[in-house]
Amino acid sequence: xxxxxxxxxxxxxxxxxxxxxxxxxxxxxxxxxxxxxxxxxxxxxxxxxxxxxxxxxxxxxxxxxxxxxxxxxxxxxxxxxxxxxxxxxxxxxxxxxxxxxxxxxxxxxxxxxxxxxxxxxxxxxxxxxxxxxxxxxxxxxxxxxxxxxxxxxxxxxxxxxxxxxxxxxxxxxxxxxxxxxxxxxxxxxxxxxxxxxxxxxxxxxxxxxxxxxxxxxxxxxxxxxxxxxxxxxxxxxxxxxxxxx
Amino acid sequence: xxxxxxxxxxxxxxxxxxxxxxxxxxxxxxxxxxxxxxxxxxxxxxxxxxxxxxxxxxxxxxxxxxxxxxxxxxxxxxxxxxxxxxxxxxxxxxxxxxxxxxxxxxxxxxxxxxxxxxxxxxxxxxxxxxxxxxxxxxxxxxxxxxxxxxxxxxxxxxxxxxxxxxxxxxxxxxxxxxxxxxxxxxxxxxxxxxxxxxxxxxxxxxxxxxxxxxxxxxxxxxxxxxxxxxxxxxxxxxxxxxxxxxxxxxxxxxxxxxxxxxxxxxxxxxxxxxxxxxxxxxxxxxxxxxxxxxxxxxxxxxxxxxxxxxxxxxxxxxxxxxxxxxxxxxxxxxxxxxxxxxxxxxxxxxxxxxxxxxxxxxxxxxxxxxxxxxxxxxxxxxxxxxxxxxxxxxxxxxxxxxxxxxxxxxxxxxxxxxxxxxxxxxxxxxxxxxxxxxxxxxx
Numbered sequence: 001x002x003x004x005x006x007x008x009x010x011x012x013x014x015x016x017x018x019x020x021x022x023x024x025x026x027x028x029x030x031x032x033x034x035x036x037x038x039x040x041x042x043x044x045x046x047x048x049x050x051x052x053x054x055x056x057x058x059x060x061x062x063x064x065x066x067x068x069x070x071x072x073x074x075x076x077x078x079x080x081x082x083x084x085x086x087x088x089x090x091x092x093x094x095x096x097x098x099x100x101x102x103x104x105x106x107x108x109x110x111x112x113x114x115x116x117x118x119x120x121x122x123x124x125x126x127x128x129x130x131x132x133x134x135x136x137x138x139x140x141x142x143x144x145x146x147x148x149x150x151x152x153x154x155x156x157x158x159x160x161x162x163x164x165x166x167x168x169x170x171x172x173x174x175x176x177x178x179x180x181x182x183x184x185x186x187x188x189x190x191x192x193x194x195x196x197x198x199x200x201x202x203x204x205x206x207x208x209x210x211x212x213x214x215x216x217x218x219x220x221x222x223x224x225x226x227x228x229x230x231x232x233x234x235x236x237x238x239x240x241x242x243x244x245x
Numbered sequence: 246x247x248x249x250x251x252x253x254x255x256x257x258x259x260x261x262x263x264x265x266x267x268x269x270x271x272x273x274x275x276x277x278x279x280x281x282x283x284x285x286x287x288x289x290x291x292x293x294x295x296x297x298x299x300x301x302x303x304x305x306x307x308x309x310x311x312x313x314x315x316x317x318x319x320x321x322x323x324x325x326x327x328x329x330x331x332x333x334x335x336x337x338x339x340x341x342x343x344x345x346x347x348x349x350x351x352x353x354x355x356x357x358x359x360x361x362x363x364x365x366x367x368x369x370x371x372x373x374x375x376x377x378x379x380x381x382x383x384x385x386x387x388x389x390x391x392x393x394x395x396x397x398x399x400x401x402x403x404x405x406x407x408x409x410x411x412x413x414x415x416x417x418x419x420x421x422x423x424x425x426x427x428x429x430x431x432x433x434x435x436x437x438x439x440x441x442x443x444x445x446x447x448x449x450x451x452x453x454x455x456x457x458x459x460x461x462x463x464x465x466x467x468x469x470x471x472x473x474x475x476x477x478x479x480x481x482x483x484x485x486x487x488x489x490x491x492x493x494x495x496x497x498x499x500x501x502x503x504x505x506x507x508x509x510x511x512x513x514x515x516x517x518x519x520x521x522x523x524x525x526x527x528x529x530x531x532x533x534x535x536x537x538x539x540x541x542x543x544x545x546x547x548x549x550x551x552x553x554x555x556x557x558x559x560x561x562x563x564x565x566x567x568x569x570x571x572x573x574x575x576x577x578x579x580x581x582x583x584x585x586x587x588x589x590x591x592x593x594x595x596x597x598x599x600x601x602x603x604x605x606x607x608x609x610x611x612x613x614x615x616x617x618x619x620x621x622x623x624x625x626x627x628x629x630x631x632x633x634x635x636x637x638x639x640x641x642x643x644x645x646x647x648x649x650x651x652x653x654x655x656x657x658x659x660x661x662x663x664x665x666x667x668x669x670x671x672x673x674x675x676x677x678x679x680x681x682x683x684x685x686x687x688x
Contacts, residue, residue, distance in 0.1 A: 036270045040324075044310035047323075047335070187267065 001051055002026040003077040005070075007060065007117065008087025010037040012186035013136065016205035017084060022050035029073045029080075030055035032087075052077070060087055061109060063116045070120045082212065083121055085114055085135045090188050096150040103150045110154035115161060122165055126172040133169075134177040134212050135162055139220065142180070142229045145245040159218075166217060175215040179208055182225040197228075250302055254291040255561030256623060256652050259298035259680055267307045269324050269415040273383055276301045281678035282385070284409045286326060286353030290360065291564040292652030293680040294408050300678060303413060305355055311335065312416055319421035320378065325355030325414040332421075337540070341421040342479065344376035348595075350545050355414045360649040361406035361609040363599070365455035365475075365544070371602030372611050374405035380417035385676035389415075394605070403672035406606025408648060410682055412674040424479045429455075429543040431477040433534040435526070439470035439578055446598050449476045455543075456598070461526050462584055462591040462619065463519035470581055471526060472596065477543055519590060563652055565632055566618035568599055568611065569644035576642040577615055580635060584619070587631045591619040607669045610647045618650070629653055648681060659685035 004021055008014050009030035018028060022045040030053065032038050038055040045053045054076045058065055074080050088110045096103040114135065125131035140148055141155030159178055166176035183189065183198045199222050207221040220226035235243070250261065262276055275282060283297035286305050296302075308326035315321075319341045321332065329343055330350040336342060347362040356362075361374040370376070379393035382400055390412075392401040404411045432453075436442045442458055449456045453476040460472035541548070569576045577596070584591060594617065601613040621628050636658045639646060645662040646654060660666065666686065 037268055040268060040270060040310055040312075043312050047311035047314045187265075190265070 002082045003029075003079050004082040004084065005029045005031070005073045005077070005080055005121075006084045006086065007031045008085065008136075009041060009055065010034060011086045011088075011188070012201040013181065013184060013204050013208070014084060014086035015041055016201040017086075017208050018045055019048055020205055020209040021082075022046075022048040022053075025049050025051050026082075027052040027077050028054070029077050031058055031060070031069060033057060033059055060113045060117075063113065066113075066116050067120055070117070070124065074124070080121075080124070081131045083125075083131070083133045084208070084212075085117065085133075087113070088136065088188075090148075090151055093146075093148045093150060106150050107154045107157075110151065111157050111161075114158055118161070118165060122169060122174070125174045126169055129173050131174045132177065132212055132215060133165070133174065134179060134208060136179045136181065136208075137162065139180050139182050139225050139229050143232050143240075147245060175217075177211055177216055178218040179204075179211065179221060180218065180225065180229075181221045182228070250285060250288060250296070252292055252295050252652070253289050254563060254652055256563065257293055257296070257298075257680070259293065259296040261297050261299065262301040263304060264301055265304040265307060266326075266413075269308055269310075269381075272387065273303075273385065273413065275385060275676060278676075282676055283679045284325075284355060284359070284413050286356040287328060287351050289349055289352045289356065291650040292648075293684070294360065294648055294651070294682075295356070296680040297678060298680045305353060305413070308355075308415065309353075316341075319423060320418060321421055322416060322418040323354060324416050325358075325380075326353050328353055329357065332419075333540075336421055337424070337427050340424055342424040342540070344420055344422045345370050345373045346544055347373075348545065349548050350541075351548060354417050354419065355409070358405055358414060358417060359407060359409040361604055361606040361611070362649070363611045365457045365477075365597065367602070367611055368450045368456065368598060368600030369454055369602075371600065372406075372604045372606075372609055374605045374609065375602065376420045377405065377605075378418040378420055380404070381415045382412045383415050384412040385674050400672055402605060402607050403669055404606075406604065406609035407669060407672070408608065408679060408682065410669075410673045410677045410679065412677065425482040426480045426485050427540050428480045428485070428537050429477045429540050430480050430484065431475065431536055431538045431543055433529060434474040434476070435471075435529055435532050436474055437471050438467070439574060439581075442470065442472065442474065442596060443574060443598075445474045449474070450598065450600070454478050458596045459525070460581070460594040460596045460617070461522040462581065462594040463522050464526075465582070465585040469585070470578065472594075473526065473529060477538075479540075480537065522590075522592075560623050562620050562622045563628060563632065564618065564620045564650035565635060566610075566616060566647040566650045567635070567639045567644050568614045568616040568647075569639060569642045570614045571598075574615070576638060576644070577617060580617065580638055583634060583638070584631070587627075589621055589624065589628055589631055591621055594619050607665055607672075608648070608663055610645060610649070612645070614644065618647075648685075651681070654685055656685050656687045 004026055006014055006018055010032040028045060028050050030038055035057050042053040042055050058069055091106045096106055137159045138155040140152040141159045144152050162176055162178045169176055181204050184201055184204055185194060185198050186201055204221045207219060211219045281300040282303050284305050285295055285302040288295055305326040308324040310324045312322040316339055329346055329352055333350060346364045357373045358377055361372045363372045382390040382392050382404055390397045390400050434445055436445055456476045458472050458474040460470060464471055596617050598615050599611050599613055604611050640658055640661050
């Protein structure tokens, strides 16, 4: 039985992933902002077979609360071996370009808050010599594009942070998984026009579940994004800068 | 956001705004007051009861959380967007089955209530609505009504079979049924004509929880109304073979048939349909086959072909299901003759007797009698004319047609079939409407 902490538990991808772990009879500790939503999710996960479901509400931008959050997870679950970090915001690129305060907010939520959480989590898992940390980054972090480079740079920085953390924790038997979803049909992307490349949160959740089981390093979800991003990363910059992406 | 959502019959086309719902305990976000709304689950209704052309659809599929499951008594509370497939996936391994299920498991609980669906066990269990203990109805003014046979009874009766027009069902509580294994004891019996059908049916309803028959709609003369009668029960505790016992409850045991009915995927026309139906009848050599099958192929043979509606091509198809009182076997014969003469083939025809258990909904379709379900590829005005003729025959025989499968019923016939629609109208939510409702209540 896993003892799993899920941060950003009301996100569509986190919800779908939590269902899969609940079916295995794992114990889950959920963190989100909205108590009504967490209550609905917790009841569902219990019916689906979770050994235990506990939730707390927290605004993750209050970094001072992070230590207490991790402490509570350890106490309530009587230990901790798996962490999924799924919170994030997708703000409007244009607003961020014009107003640094907005850009900073994107960076704080998507990058700095995760660094704060992972610092606390990594130190504890390193000491106990087992565990798995899975973090949702994005294909947007693979290369900067004019349409969303603020969000992209937060996710890119996050991916590099995770690379380093993986390198550090490898000897402590702790795996670090970087999850890079492509376009996912969730409330976060409700205003986008959907096409062939769009995936359901359930599909992404299956991929995350398998990657955690297999202790993978980096996964693109669905798999074909590896191929798309391979091409995008390898377009020479003198061409890339002229493209409307 | 505008989007094109179709019903299962791919007809009629409709254009509507889309409002995905995600949380049962949050306020209902509605479009501007000029637009009406209609809940939309998995879109398995055949016609336009699930469409709202020019209005908005409230997508309920993400309200798919369980709320509570009392495993000792089989009482399940869940959000209205949970599918019957999800309930089976949860319940069957723990020995609980749906009290009533239609021919597909890909419908939502909300849709099953709104259409007060029935199944092969109507003669002993009645409709789905009879097993709904209670539900919450969220009205457009924000009021939340707890509905049960003893609380807000009028809204309970109006919402069951109420075609989604009385407000949004946010969650429901359902009484599940005890089973000991996922396997079914099934028997298939050939019958040569309608006389024989009624004989087998009368013998079977007493001993079998599930009965229905497939009818060859393309035969005529002395072969008119030939077909195969299916009857079955969940296996009883003492009948479970040793190698299948409890740990295997959620796995397919060895030797269990997975697919008794194979459907061809060639284009449908009157010759191929006639040939298929004839082949299907003759394939069964013996009069009587007795075997154990898994519940999935027994209840949901068509679910194995996910998008089977595509067999009919883009023009879509029409379903026609009616029930007429018992006394009139004659009507069924006449209708089968009319179809055979028209040259319009029904690919699948399903015949069943309904029992006399009362449906709880004001507008519920099932009532004592014989029901026949047919489907027709849309071949222009000819098809619509045939169904209009059938309407005349059904209404003359005091029968009714099933709204959930309809896309073309005239207001005239609807109001003859369901004079109680005025009663339902009192409980409609003023912001809710559907393409179907506007059509059949037009002056």
